[in-house]
Amino acid sequence: DLIFKLISGLDPHDPALILVCPDWFVEAQLQQLEKSDHHALPLYGVPFVVKDNIDVAGLATTAACPEFAYIAKENAQVVDRLMQAGAILIGKTNLDQFATGLVGTRSPFGAVPNTFDARYISGGSSSGSASMVARGIVPFSLGTDTAGSGRIPAGLNNIVGLKATPGKVPMKGVLPACKTIDVVSIFSLTVADAGTVLSIIEELDDTNTPPRFVHQNAWFRNGEGLPKLGIPANPLLNQELGYQKAFEHSMTEIKQQFSVTPINMTLFDQVAQLLYEGPWVAERFITIEKLYQSNPDAIDPTVKKVIEKALQFDAITTFKKQYELEDLKRQTQAIWREIDVLVVPTTPTCPTLEAVAKDPILRNSELGAYTNFVNLLGLCAIAIPASMSDSGLPFGITLIAPHGYDHALVKLASFLEKDNTLLLGKNLRSKLPQDQALNHPLAARPTMEIAVVG
């Protein structure tokens, strides 16, 4: 069986993996599949992995902290839906502990290296899930995204990272980081694949998800025309790595096809500051509260330092900052009246593992400049490959839209992907069929089968 061959080829010491699914677990899934009508299952036989803060019944959820681990009683709802669609879970992946980090190094299971250059970080927190897709081991995987965890490792490993509008994907069975803004995210080699997976996991049901209303828009406001794009007025990117040049190159290409407005990013920067310096860190504390009290040394020292800031905040400050966020959200509406989609670098830089080890908090915070504000504002985003920088590291861009434009964003990303001549992930040969990007991803045939043999 192809699946067992794939699994036996996995290296249990691969830092991207926390758990390779045991044979009995995979066997049970295959038996279940045999009972089904193969043709009715959109992901029949497609292997996938999930970040180890997502519950899978019978397996441990560690959140990259062995002392925290528990055996999950039920599948997370998103896992359930993927299995029902025919996908086969083969492993659980490494992450910055408790999904607190954007680097991929904060884990007792090891730092996940960049798939292009092992001196550099993979990005995080969904480091392992991104690495597994970039290397072509699985065609898609699940991560989570609070401050950028589902986009940054996509950008740094030349793959697609789709993070839906908060509230669009059920969060039942996903360990919270910041419960009010967390979203399950999707990694894949192609935009169409990410769109297919989103369409499978996105349905909410009344009984398990908070009552947040999310519109679903098939396209942007102008009906059928090209969306209006915005780009940062004065983007600051790493020059040494060639990121500044790479972004300018991408923007030059985009300007040939779209009307583009320079955007003053001050409001978004202020929102990003709120997330990092505000009381939302108390949400992270709630998840680890018991462990923090009973066995604080079990927590990664950097993660601990970040999360225990929660103890500084009182209720008064919390409400004040929530008001500040509401006010900033209101102010950003003026921007969204001018543009449909904001195009930003996915990350402004890519530090080495060594640089992160020297100053883990500062290097981490630099990475989130273009991701931090997105979930607090209820926006959706998709990170896509853009080019190879002069340093040989991949450079990615992210498209951001107001809440509910998830599928419009997927469609736009497909359109941009069509012109991209890059190989997929880490030098994978599979190319998109020429007609792929022209169809709506929900209608398109998934490229899963192609990707898995890439």
Add this chain to the structure above:
Amino acid sequence: DLIFKLISGLDPHDPALILVCPDWFVEAQLQQLEKSDHHALPLYGVPFVVKDNIDVAGLATTAACPEFAYIAKENAQVVDRLMQAGAILIGKTNLDQFATGLVGTRSPFGAVPNTFDARYISGGSSSGSASMVARGIVPFSLGTDTAGSGRIPAGLNNIVGLKATPGKVPMKGVLPACKTIDVVSIFSLTVADAGTVLSIIEELDDTNTPPRFVHQNAWFRNGEGLPKLGIPANPLLNQELGYQKAFEHSMTEIKQQFSVTPINMTLFDQVAQLLYEGPWVAERFITIEKLYQSNPDAIDPTVKKVIEKALQFDAITTFKKQYELEDLKRQTQAIWREIDVLVVPTTPTCPTLEAVAKDPILRNSELGAYTNFVNLLGLCAIAIPASMSDSGLPFGITLIAPHGYDHALVKLASFLEKDNTLLLGKNLRSKLPQDQALNHPLAARPTMEIAVVG
């Protein structure tokens, strides 16, 4: 001029009033009105008052705390809209200080007595605005409602109190109590008048209000049929005052016309507890923070005792309680799948001024049993007169519906009002024209002119 005659008849020592508008202020309004097309103004010449936590340009906003007072630079947006519709502001009314209280006694401007029996409380916090309408001095007034402040004094004074869905009415220029859930409320003698005023003040504009999305539903889910009503399964009301009997009587009448389901109120009770014992009190603290630090003795001792509980709460507890609220909100959705409207007593009791003085916090909290949970859950509500209890105090009921059913609720309340043989307010003779309740209030001719001479 009738308006000046009305104003000169006001007693400046009336505890319902904090300020009678000076002649120059009224004159300026009249001059403005003369320039307008009288027939185009739905409230032409109609006098009104507002609670003194609502800004009126050029007048002091005291929030019933003279040491806190400031001269407002701009009108609250709701005041602007009413003036533009032709209404004439003649005064600002007393309240429980900082809108913190449901009794109407917590004010250095005096306790507002019940209009039916001066031994009893008026209810609050919008005590003065309710009293002025009940006595027929003005046909409508504005209050605010956080935990019941716009409903309780309506119920205790035999008038209508309409509290829209939080987010439906612009809050610009209204001093916050709990900013995340406050709503401007409307008092009037008839349901149709309240509906008319709502339709004038309700429009949101993008620039001044947080981006909260509120549906607008013309009728309940079943299209044109009667809505399904729910009533508390085991309502507990004061027997001595005859409230228990009065509620049972109301329910008997309602059951003759509607299908009624008994509702277990546990979830709603839990939400009410959250408001009183949870961190939302920190929102009240933010409003008085500077005064609390510079001149704490200026604050009413009971109000101070309530609000300084804010200092006990940290950020972690705040988020936990916000999660708890989201979870309870989710659970109550099951109830709203069964019913369209919940019918409750407006208050379970009406204490004397003496009883409140003896135990101000406990007596206050008893009053909110059927109002506290409403705004936290994002619901809309209208309090309407039901009957005179055996004690001679008015007894009221409140209709509650999910967010966005404001105008459907007004229509239903009009329908119920039609069968009510009570005089209006404090024994006012004006009766509803027979066809009034049959029309949609938005289309109906306002009864303002009738009410003002009542």
